Amino acid sequence: MTDVGLGSLPTASAIVAPRGHGTLRRLLRHRSFMIGFSVILLLTLAAVLAPLISPVDPSAMRVRLRFRPPSSQFLFGTDMFGRDVFTRVLYGARVSLFVGVAVCVISGLCSAIIGVIAAQFRSLDGAIMRLMDALMSFPAILLALGIAAALGPRVSSVIIALTVAYIPAGVRIVRAAALTVREMDFVHAAQVSGASSLRIVLRHILPNCFSPLLVHLTFIFAYAMLAEAALSFLGVGIQPPIASWGNIIAEGRDYATEAWWVMLFPGIAISLAALSLNLLGDALGDMLDPRLKGGD
Amino acid sequence: MIAPLLAIRNLTVQFRVDTGWVTAIDDVSLDVDEGDCVGIVGESGSGKSVTALSILRLHQRATTRMPGGTILYQGEDLLRARASTMRRIRGSEIAMIFQDPMSSLNPVLTIADQISETLRQHQGLTGAAARKRVVELLGLVRIPDAARRADDYPHRLSGGMRQRVMIAMAIACKPRLLIADEPTTALDVTIQAQILELLRDLRKELSMSVMLISHDLGVIAEFAQRVIVMYAGRVVEDAPVAQLFRRPVHPYTMGLIAAVPKLDSDALRLATIPGRIPSPQETIPGCRFSPRCALVQHGCLEEQPPMQMAGDRQSARCPPRLLALGDRHG
Amino acid sequence: MVDRPQPIVEVRDLCKTFAVKHAGGVSTLHALSGVNFDIMRGETLGLVGESGSGKTTAGRILVGLIPATSGQVALFGHSITGADGRARLAAVRSRLQFVFQDPFASLNPRMRIGNAIAEPIDIAGTLSRKDRNDRVAELLELVGLPRNSIERYPHEFSGGQRQRIVIARALALNPDFVVCDEPVSALDVSMQAQIVNLLLDLQDRLGLSYLFIAHDLAVVRAVSTRVAVMYAGAIVETAPKAQIYSDPQHPYSRALLDAVPRADPDFVRHPVVAGEVPSLLDPPPGCCFHPRCPFAMERCRVEVPLLKESGAERRVACHLFSA
Numbered sequence: 001m002t003d004v005g006l007g008s009l010p011t012a013s014a015i016v017a018p019r020g021h022g023t024l025r026r027l028l029r030h031r032s033f034m035i036g037f038s039v040i041l042l043l044t045l046a047a048v049l050a051p052l053i054s055p056v057d058p059s060a061m062r063v064r065l066r067f068r069p070p071s072s073q074f075l076f077g078t079d080m081f082g083r084d085v086f087t088r089v090l091y092g093a094r095v096s097l098f099v100g101v102a103v104c105v106i107s108g109l110c111s112a113i114i115g116v117i118a119a120q121f122r123s124l125d126g127a128i129m130r131l132m133d134a135l136m137s138f139p140a141i142l143l144a145l146g147i148a149a150a151l152g153p154r155v156s157s158v159i160i161a162l163t164v165a166y167i168p169a170g171v172r173i174v175r176a177a178a179l180t181v182r183e184m185d186f187v188h189a190a191q192v193s194g195a196s197s198l199r200i201v202l203r204h205i206l207p208n209c210f211s212p213l214l215v216h217l218t219f220i221f222a223y224a225m226l227a228e229a230a231l232s233f234l235g236v237g238i239q240p241p242i243a244s245w246g247n248i249i250a251e252g253r254d255y256a257t258e259a260w261w262v263m264l265f266p267g268i269a270i271s272l273a274a275l276s277l278n279l280l281g282d283a284l285g286d287m288l289d290p291r292l293k294g295g296d
Numbered sequence: 297m298i299a300p301l302l303a304i305r306n307l308t309v310q311f312r313v314d315t316g317w318v319t320a321i322d323d324v325s326l327d328v329d330e331g332d333c334v335g336i337v338g339e340s341g342s343g344k345s346v347t348a349l350s351i352l353r354l355h356q357r358a359t360t361r362m363p364g365g366t367i368l369y370q371g372e373d374l375l376r377a378r379a380s381t382m383r384r385i386r387g388s389e390i391a392m393i394f395q396d397p398m399s400s401l402n403p404v405l406t407i408a409d410q411i412s413e414t415l416r417q418h419q420g421l422t423g424a425a426a427r428k429r430v431v432e433l434l435g436l437v438r439i440p441d442a443a444r445r446a447d448d449y450p451h452r453l454s455g456g457m458r459q460r461v462m463i464a465m466a467i468a469c470k471p472r473l474l475i476a477d478e479p480t481t482a483l484d485v486t487i488q489a490q491i492l493e494l495l496r497d498l499r500k501e502l503s504m505s506v507m508l509i510s511h512d513l514g515v516i517a518e519f520a521q522r523v524i525v526m527y528a529g530r531v532v533e534d535a536p537v538a539q540l541f542r543r544p545v546h547p548y549t550m551g552l553i554a555a556v557p558k559l560d561s562d563a564l565r566l567a568t569i570p571g572r573i574p575s576p577q578e579t580i581p582g583c584r585f586s587p588r589c590a591l592v593q594h595g596c597l598e599e600q601p602p603m604q605m606a607g608d609r610q611s612a613r614c615p616p617r618l619l620a621l622g623d624r625h626g
Numbered sequence: 627m628v629d630r631p632q633p634i635v636e637v638r639d640l641c642k643t644f645a646v647k648h649a650g651g652v653s654t655l656h657a658l659s660g661v662n663f664d665i666m667r668g669e670t671l672g673l674v675g676e677s678g679s680g681k682t683t684a685g686r687i688l689v690g691l692i693p694a695t696s697g698q699v700a701l702f703g704h705s706i707t708g709a710d711g712r713a714r715l716a717a718v719r720s721r722l723q724f725v726f727q728d729p730f731a732s733l734n735p736r737m738r739i740g741n742a743i744a745e746p747i748d749i750a751g752t753l754s755r756k757d758r759n760d761r762v763a764e765l766l767e768l769v770g771l772p773r774n775s776i777e778r779y780p781h782e783f784s785g786g787q788r789q790r791i792v793i794a795r796a797l798a799l800n801p802d803f804v805v806c807d808e809p810v811s812a813l814d815v816s817m818q819a820q821i822v823n824l825l826l827d828l829q830d831r832l833g834l835s836y837l838f839i840a841h842d843l844a845v846v847r848a849v850s851t852r853v854a855v856m857y858a859g860a861i862v863e864t865a866p867k868a869q870i871y872s873d874p875q876h877p878y879s880r881a882l883l884d885a886v887p888r889a890d891p892d893f894v895r896h897p898v899v900a901g902e903v904p905s906l907l908d909p910p911p912g913c914c915f916h917p918r919c920p921f922a923m924e925r926c927r928v929e930v931p932l933l934k935e936s937g938a939e940r941r942v943a944c945h946l947f948s949a
Binding site: 339340454455456457484485486487488489490492493511512513514515516517518537538541551552553555556557558559560562563565566567568569572573 | 676677784786787814815816817818819820822823826841842843844845847848867868871881882883884885886887888889890891892893895898899900902903
């Protein structure tokens with residue numbers, strides 16, 4: 001399972017890259033971005049419109065229809081309890097995407113606040129970064145495993161566990177960006193005009209830390225989805241009958257040879273989601289750091 | 297007529313950006329004669345650095361194209377030469393130094409290692425022979441205590457020292473042409489004077505031709521024998537240095553000389569050129585200086601004006617001005 | 627008895643040291659060693675020097691961006707150094723401002739320039755919304771930018787235009803004194819001339835006083851009434867503009883003027899001064915210029931020369947003039 005590494009610390013050009021109408025146009029023309037974005041959009045729509053796409057109860061067990069292979073009636077086949085795998089994967093998308101978004105948003109907010117505090121208050125910086133280092137020294141999945149196991153097997157535990165595991169990397173990125181932005185002349189200009197520290201943080205530093213954090217968060221989204229699947233697979237995450245891509249795979253593990261489709265399709269879904277988010281993140285990274293683009 | 301050492305003819309270079317291809321320099325022609333010292337002066341966007349980088353083909357191939365032009369060096373077209381030919385020429389026959397010595401020097405190698413690399417590549421020198429030559433070169437560029445300094449890393453050297461090291465690397469193989477792209481812009485005034493004096497002396501000692509690129513008219517006036525003025529990607533004037541300052545022909549040259557603040561006299565206000573430099577993406581019909589020109593006429597907006605002779609060895613891209621001057625001289 | 631007008635800026639024995647951490651421990655970098663100067667209302671003091679001269683540090687201390695290590699700085703008669711310094715600086719803050727060198731780094735790329743220009747006003751919180759917007763429009767006109775610039779972002783403007791925006795922001799609260807730190811060094815020659823003229827026009831219209839920090843002697847000549855030359859953390863000479871260019875007293879001033887390239891091919895060059903600026907971590911004893919000075923005497927190696935009167939309105943720190 002992947003750990004969230006340092007990634008790329010932001011460069012000054014990445015932070016103060018221009019934004020405006022041009023960026024949207026460039027995004028639309030960037031192939032990786034369009035592919036990544038389209039796939040994620042599709043998955044999100046599938047998750048949201050699940051009841052419309054497949055008006056079947058994902059938990060409905062029909063023992064006589066066990067282990068049916070994929071067919072026109074059961075697109076992804078049925079599992080050991082006769083449940084429609086396609087419907088379960090669709091509903092599983094809801095859980096996985098929800099966990100991904102929740103972890104993204106919460107860890108993003110926390111990283112931003114903690115990172116900026118560390119950059120602004122040098123006295124607290126030491127303590128904060130040592131705490132982050134301690135958290136990062138655990139492999140993220142192990143940390144999440146421990147927290148989730150302690151809190152009990154439910155969605156909220158998974159979200160809390162993953163958020164805690166992924167905050168340190170975000171803090172590093174925001175802190176690095178904030179330290180760079182602090183030294184820029186427009187911050188000095190605000191200081192000369194008598195701006196309070198709070199004003200400088202809210203109006204000058206935070207807005208310029210968004211770009212590197214945003215790129216980082218797209219990868220966190222992917223990691224969170226993968227980690228949730230892993231946790232559910234290991235039995236400490238979401239429990240059946242609630243469908244999650246991870247626990248569908250877990251349940252299908254014992255029947256890998258007889259009903260390979262139970263593991264395959266949620267597996268493809270996870271891979272697709274993670275891959276498209278990576279493409280999205282790469283594209284955003286390219287857009288926001290002009291130096292990485294070819295030419296110029 | 298002796299053929300020039302380097303002859304750039306009708307060079308056009310385009311770069312690829314998000315919106316397509318943009319022309320960085322258009323129809324640039326200039327000569328560097330044997331033993332000559334040519335200065336290329338221009339502001340940002342003039343294309344002076346692009347021109348210099350083109351000579352040694354230092355642009356990124358994937359995003360650059362040259363739809364027209366030749367660069368003749370000793371009869372060979374550098375733009376169409378083989379990669380092996382270019383490798384041979386770079387460093388040993390044509391050398392280049394840049395503005396920021398810190399990014400041109402490898403921070404993890406000592407000075408001696410870096411200079412030795414050039415010596416090994418082009419002259420096959422190694423070991424003690426290379427070391428001897430390195431110390432000799434550092435002495436040539438007037439670095440005090442050369443033998444000890446050779447083992448320093450770049451970060452231990454000041455800006456002026458680093459630039460001297462760059463020059464040492466560039467002259468290591470006695471090149472016939474040295475291209476210096478804003479070599480003193482990042483240096484203090486007194487250090488700049490030292491480096492320019494060094495370049496002047498080296499030029500004489502090594503019988504080198506020099507192409508000096510700068511935005512600073514003072515540096516150009518002091519150093520160059522012939523000046524080429526570039527604006528927005530085109531050459532607008534080409535003249536011997538004394539003539540350029542005594543009788544500038546092109547309105548841009550006149551405006552530039554007037555706009556430089558004078559060290560030796562007072563003025564209530566500085567002379568300005570109205571407007572601003574066009575971005576390379578802007579298409580301006582006719583003469584690219586016309587939106588800012590006080591002498592603009594109808595013909596200037598219709599087609600790109602050609603370079604025309606304006607007397608002995610001076611040429612400019614401004615037919616109206618040439619006409620006016622011609623009338624005055626009968 | 628004619629009352630001499632009070633200077634708006636008084637700097638006495640200003641010293642600034644930085645602690646530099648490195649492999650061997652901590653060293654002290656002497657950025658400023660006992661700087662003295664005054665600025666009168668309505669004048670422009672040009673502060674000239676090369677790298678390491680301390681001119682930028684001095685400018686930033688004046689507006690409170692960097693604290694002084696020792697010495698006194700008084701603005702409009704209020705001392706901003708020592709105890710209560712910060713409070714007294716806050717009291718006079720609206721009367722001073724700073725124009726930065728790099729037009730690309732001195733504007734927040736995420737902030738529309740209308741808000742950027744109004745920031746000093748917003749921080750002070752004294753104007754109503756309507757008055758604030760009117761003031762922004764007025765400032766744009768003052769610096770020669772179109773009114774519709776308010777909604778645009780910095781990256782949509784060129785270097786010269788951005789510098790105009792920075793100047794507009796500096797003038798937002800009608801300051802009396804503006805520190806300009808290399809305001810035109812990053813601009814092309816043709817744009818430099820425009821911005822220099824703008825600064826001069828604004829000075830005439832609004833009665834501003836400037837501390838103009840620059841390394842380009844020709845630009846300083848165009849702008850200043852008086853010039854102070856700095857070297858390695860100390861002022862070596864101050865004089866009215868005309869005199870410092872026609873008759874520089876300090877050997878460094880002379881060397882500096884000699885070194886500037888002239889846009890005149892007939893100009894006869896003087897020999898170039900050798901050596902480099904000394905390390906500020908380990909400055910030479912006595913006069914910091916003595917290792918490079920063609921006139922160095924035994925006294926110069928031992929005794930630091932003080933800035934002393936050497937003519938009408940002239941002061942120089944050199945033993946050649948104190949015999």
